[in-house]
Amino acid sequence: MAYACCASKNILRIAQCTTRLMSVYPSHYVSPIVDKNIQNSKGLELSHIPIKAAPNDVNDTIFYGELKQKFLNYITKKGNAELAKELLTKTFEAIKRTQIERLNLGGADQEKVITDAETLLINAIENSRPLLTLSAIKRGGVKYQVPVPLTQRKSYFLAMKWILDAAREKERKVKLPDKLAWEILDAACGQGRVIKKKDDLHRQCETNRAYAHYRWS
Amino acid sequence: MLTHFAFDVTVKTADCSTHNKNKIMRVPGALYAARGRAPQNENDVPFQEILPLRLKNSVSGKADSGADVACLQEMGVLFACLKDNEFVEQYCSKEITKFQQCYKFYMDRKFEAKKTVNQGIVQPGNNLNYKQLNKYLKRYPNPK
Numbered sequence: 001m002a003y004a005c006c007a008s009k010n011i012l013r014i015a016q017c018t019t020r021l022m023s024v025y026p027s028h029y030v031s032p033i034v035d036k037n038i039q040n041s042k043g044l045e046l047s048h049i050p051i052k053a054a055p056n057d058v059n060d061t062i063f064y065g066e067l068k069q070k071f072l073n074y075i076t077k078k079g080n081a082e083l084a085k086e087l088l089t090k091t092f093e094a095i096k097r098t099q100i101e102r103l104n105l106g107g108a109d110q111e112k113v114i115t116d117a118e119t120l121l122i123n124a125i126e127n128s129r130p131l132l133t134l135s136a137i138k139r140g141g142v143k144y145q146v147p148v149p150l151t152q153r154k155s156y157f158l159a160m161k162w163i164l165d166a167a168r169e170k171e172r173k174v175k176l177p178d179k180l181a182w183e184i185l186d187a188a189c190g191q192g193r194v195i196k197k198k199d200d201l202h203r204q205c206e207t208n209r210a211y212a213h214y215r216w217s
Numbered sequence: 218m219l220t221h222f223a224f225d226v227t228v229k230t231a232d233c234s235t236h237n238k239n240k241i242m243r244v245p246g247a248l249y250a251a252r253g254r255a256p257q258n259e260n261d262v263p264f265q266e267i268l269p270l271r272l273k274n275s276v277s278g279k280a281d282s283g284a285d286v287a288c289l290q291e292m293g294v295l296f297a298c299l300k301d302n303e304f305v306e307q308y309c310s311k312e313i314t315k316f317q318q319c320y321k322f323y324m325d326r327k328f329e330a331k332k333t334v335n336q337g338i339v340q341p342g343n344n345l346n347y348k349q350l351n352k353y354l355k356r357y358p359n360p361k
Contacts (some may be wrong), residue, residue: 131295131306131313149288149320199304206296206304215286 025052036060067122067156074160090177092117095185114188124187128159128194132205137214146214147205162194163187274358278347288319 021027030046032054033039057069068088076084095117103113114120133154134145150158167180186192295316298309306313337348345353 131316132292147292149292149316151320151324152317202299202304206300209293209296212289212292213286 025050034058034060065118065122067125068118070156071121071125071160071164074164087177087180090175091180091184092121094177094181095120098181098185120188121184124163124184124194125156125159127190128162128187128198129155130158130198130201131155133158133201134204134208135215137211139214144211144214145204145208146211147208148215159194159198162197166193166197271361272359274354276347276350276354280347287323288316291316291319 029050029052032051033042033046057073058064072081072084072088075087096115099113099115099117099120103110103115114123130150132147133150135148136143137146138144163183164180166183167176170176170179183192183194187194291312295309295312298312299306302308334346334348337352339349339352
């Protein structure tokens, strides 16, 4: 569509020669809506608009969580999604077991104990999201570490990556689900290595705040 | 002008004589500067037109990209708050939301600006982006 218009520019004045699209779909295609309720309300509106094909890992059930799915994708190695799913299920089991044990032991803060593993995962990710990051920028032959704000997407990515990296840094005998469960539980409480990593990054950004005006990109 | 300089010289000689009489007086450089440097012979250095001496029919888009430094003040406030509260984010939620909103607003505006540039719709007015300017220049090129 986009490159065809370049040739017919002189004939059709309406066609504009814009940058070539890298997407399979032309820009007027709409992303599919997953939520059934929104589908019903918007059905008439979308009846004559071309829609992109539905992604095969998204569904409208209670088992689906956007953040969980994303995390699952990051666990996956070499396309082995089956194994990733198994590992995450085992992680959730480990989390559930420890939390129920904590609940049954009966401490002072018994009402505060969250037993839902997925909520804990979301809490952990939200707690370990960084606000800023450092990016190396060259000025006058010297590389400066400049604090740069992060987009929401990038901060979620970094949080999940850090949690996974912390979980993968373990002894050979320890299994990933156990370590990952610990990291998630730690991060959900606002403790542990991932939270420390985030705080360290913030501290570094604070010390380098004088270079903030060097930013571009 | 010249008389003034002459006066200056006499003063200098008087000064020198008091210190050491054997040394030769230094002529101040200002004397030469007043006379000026002799111009070069124009035939020795013929003019070369290295770059064409006329304006191009296009402008580059470099200036339109602009500086990317946004939300510096919000960042400063956030850093101050974080430092006061020993980097516990709970106590700085107001500053954090303000900072993130600022950055999001900036990114959205940048995205919109890029979209309008890419659309390249020519409109009358003096606040034109580089694509619009290039279209104008293509339609009405500089006289040859």
